[in-house]
Amino acid sequence: MIPNHDGRIMTGGEAIVSALLANGIETVYGLPGAQMYPFFDALYQHADRIRTVGARHEQACAYMAFGHARTTGKPGVFSVVPGPGVLNTMAALCTAAGCSAPVLLVTGQVPTPFIGRGRGHLHELPDQLGTLRSIVKWAARIERPADAPRILNEAFRQMMSGRPGPVAVEMAWDTMASSERVHPLDAAEPDAPVPPLAEAITEAAERIKWAKRPLIMVGSGAQHAAAAVRALAEATGAPVTAFRGGRGIMPETHALGLSSYAAYRYWPEVDVVIGIGSRLEMPYMRWTGMRTMIDAPEAPPHLIRIDIDPAEMNRLKPHTAIVADAEEATEALLAALDHAGHKAHPAPEAVASAKLSAATETASVKPHVDYLHVIREELPYEGIFVEELCQAGFTSQFAFPVVRPRSYLSAGYQGTLGFGFMSALGAKAANPDRPVVSITGDGGFLFGVQELATAKQYGIGVVTIVFNNNAYGNVMRDQQTGFGGRTIGSRLENPDFMDLARSFHISGHRVTTPEELRPVLRKAIAADAPALIEVKVDAGSEVPPWPFIHPTG
Structure with missing residues (x-):
């Protein structure tokens, strides 16, 4: 320098x-x-x-x-x-x-x-x-x-x-x-990524060439590679899925966009998996019960991994490893397939069937699927949705369609309770022209409730929806079902959230149904000002989302 x-x-x-x-x-x-x-x-x-x-x-x-x-x-x-x-x-x-x-x-x-x-x-x-x-x-x-x-x-x-x-x-x-x-210096320059090895690209293209049912799984490392991923999907007929970090890279409204649970329904058909910037948590942890350690998957399906971090290839050993930037490697793979005269083997009926099956089954997760449908319909596509470790947040992982990169904010595998509202403030401060909706449970929200003062002071227009079931709902359910109904530390006595909103001088609203939420949310998004919406939920009425996050049957 x-x-x-x-x-x-x-x-x-x-x-x-x-x-x-x-x-x-x-x-x-x-x-x-x-x-x-x-x-x-x-x-x-x-x-x-x-x-x-x-x-x-x-x-x-x-x-x-x-x-x-x-x-x-x-x-x-x-x-x-x-x-x-x-x-x-x-x-x-x-x-x-x-x-x-x-x-x-x-x-x-x-x-x-x-x-x-x-x-x-x-x-x-x-x-x-x-x-x-x-x-x-x-x-x-x-x-x-x-x-x-x-x-x-x-x-x-x-x-x-x-x-x-x-x-x-x-x-x-x-x-x-x-x-x-x-003596000041000019801006730092990141290291140029190592280009993908030609041999690895050729080997991956050969595997894809003979695949009948390829599937692409993307993670945070592919957020900047959305155009290349979509081109690869359309060239190969491979649907694209993500669990958390990669959501929106392929719009889940696209014919080849699969939610995480729809991907599970499609999984029996898959003969090649192309992981791009992803730890591949779903098939090799979530779908095996979270306690079975898999570090070298057997084929089928054959596993191709594209990742900039060479250590990832030892954490989960693929059949073909491509250590490179996601965009550069995906574009190289596309070029190799084109050079080889690859013909796609689309399976639109199988993909559509998986999507329909997933939508039908997950509709049972009441009331949160219905609330999420309203939020999706009212939040513009350029808007940012911030989940949380709560029943609605877990449900959003498979029942809230994401259509653009960097528009679904998650805590990833850390699962840090309480992260959502505070992270949403940073998302809105960094993207003032994009609406930001933060959903949270009553327990997680109180980790950072004092930051309502920050939102008000700096005019950070996050719309926060608090699902109030007076409990750490997931913990309470686990205690009830797994420990003879004995609950400890999971039932909560909460403040009056509307009084709380007034004390911070922000707008507050209380709703009890999805249709009551709709006009309130629409008005709050349009106002572009801090707002708190409480959704009253009876803890006993919540259908657990876990069968669709840890499916094993």
Whole structure:
């Protein structure tokens, strides 16, 4: 990297903000504190170029950065104090790691002379970098202001190269306040992905050439490759499915778009699976009961994997491994099939039958399928839907059609209860022109209910639908059915959600049926302002969604 102009005297905080600006960052989600004052003061001085969105709890800062990253594909940045502040964000960092989301944490550290001394300085952890490195992709300390451009650029390079993931930088309290001459750098450049091996592409094309019933499964790693995936599907007649992270890459309204449960119904027909940027959780974990470890699937079906992370090929060993960027490899595979004169073997009747069977069976998951149908009809296709670990959220994994990439926000395999509402705030802040609907249970919503104040203060127009069954519904059902009806810690006494909405000065509405929800939701989306809609649900009336998430019969 070459300095892009002569340096100037900066504090450590100013040097970090300068590096963020050089890398195109326009928003920081943060909660200031003693060690971070110089950084937040620098944000204030550059408020015309970089926006700071405050929060009421550190976890919300991190989840907002996560929602920002997942819905844009661009880095989400947050800043909190070290020690307890960092620890309060660990669930969100785990979620970002699990979902391969590019999230950057900027934090502080005790004064330099105290690092590693164990004196019990304010917010001291025994080994903050070690703690972070156990979760994030990369972490480092900035030892002096002049080092900030280089280390921040390395953070961006690590975050965006190969498999994206969260990273962290820390700077000591005294260093952040000290000044020296800093030479800014141009924006970091991610590493170019390794091109796919021609031999692997040829082998994969040969497998597909003889396939009668291929199936494509996509994950988060294919979000940027939607056009190539669709072209491959149409060239081969292979339907496309996703569980969470890859939803919307192929519209589920397309003739070749399958929901996760429709894919299960189609699975007996499949002779080749093409996994693109996906861990392939459905067939090799979900559909085998979650306790059977499969690391080398037997054929049929033959497994072809396209993934930028070479470690994935050891975690689940395919018959053909293509280590490369999803878009580049999929385009190469298309070219190889075309060169080989491949003729598709479409099975429109089998695909349509799987879709119809799935829709018919899943309609039984009352009342949540009916509520989700209303939300789908009222939320424009460009809108963003944020699920949660609740009965309606689980149901949405197979009963809420997704039609565009980056429009379905999930916590992925981490399953972090309470992530939804806070992540939705980041999604809306990053996409102000797109409507955002967050669905949540009463239990998960109260993890971050204080962020209604953040929504109001910054005019973040998320529409939040709280399904209130006065319980951690899934836990309560499991206790009732699996432990002789004994329930503990799963029944909840909730506030009056309408009084709560009024206390935060946002609109509140209570409904009891899907048709009551429709006009309320339509009006709330049109208003583009924070809104809270409570859906009253009798816990005993909810049909469990699990037979369609863990189907084994």
